[in-house]
Amino acid sequence: MLTGRRRDRLEALAARLPTPSHIIELDVRSRPAVETALSSLPAPFSEVDLLINNAGLGLGMEPAHTADLDDWETMIDTNCKGLVYVTRVLLPGMVQRNRGHVVNLGSVAATYPYPGGNVYGATKAFVHQFSQNLKADLVGTRVRVTEVQPGMVETGFSVVRFKGDAERARKVYEGMQPLTPDDIADIVLFCITRPAHVNLNVVEVMPADQGFGPMNVKRR
Structure with a gap:
């Protein structure tokens, strides 16, 4: 489907x-x-055996005090509420049949904050915690839960975030090699094809050209 x-x-x-x-x-x-x-x-x-919650977006990178509240609501409605709606409808059937796998697409933004990430990062932290709690609830069933947390992946994500500004979106990946959608699909495929007794809880993945930045310190 x-x-x-x-x-x-x-x-x-x-x-x-x-x-x-x-x-x-x-x-x-x-x-x-x-x-x-x-x-x-x-x-x-x-009879749904596999649910991949992939719907999600980031909008804007303004600091919290100047960000667009409509953008915040759109991210919360899509990244959090949409994921919850779909999962809640399909999960009872998986539990009843005692088989299934829920894969939630999160983000490294759930763990590593950055300026302008505010509500986007918060929604992905929700995805992480929701996934962990689903796993806690489903212990003893044959329904598995995996969260995949990508770093920089070149898709239409940045074009959406910058509201159609393709040039600004292109600069996000300039001079480095980002992950591709195929890379993430390959990881999802690996997760869902493990033996039924194996559950990969969280997979965090970044391109080799991405790493961890220093703490944000304002010098005066």
Whole structure:
């Protein structure tokens, strides 16, 4: 099953896949839409064994006191509430069938703060803690939970963050080699193909050109 807000992209992806696909045009920020779409899935898609919560975004890099509150709400609604809505609808079926795997796409921003990261980093800290608590609740079942925390990955992320400014987005990755979507997909594939008794809790991954910065100290 492929979900997203842009049907044309979903159809293009479905055309490339070697297996039958079910497309759901869906904005995960809408709880009624999520509940309606996912509570009445057609066969043979009704028994979901794998959920990849990949919907998420960052908006803006202004400091907290000048940031756009609408941007903050959009990030919270997508990165936190959307993930919760989808998980809550599909998780009971996994527990009932005693099989399944929830993979949440987090970020190293959950652990390493940076100026302008404010609410984006906070939403990813939520993803981390929610994933950990899901694992605690599911002990004794055959439902696994994995959080993948990427560092810099060159996708449309920065274009969205800078609201269409492609040049500014390009400079984020200038002079270094970022991770690619294929790198992250390969890691997810590794996690979900481990033996049923193996659960990878958290996978943190960065490009070789990214590391840890010094503490932010203002000199006067």
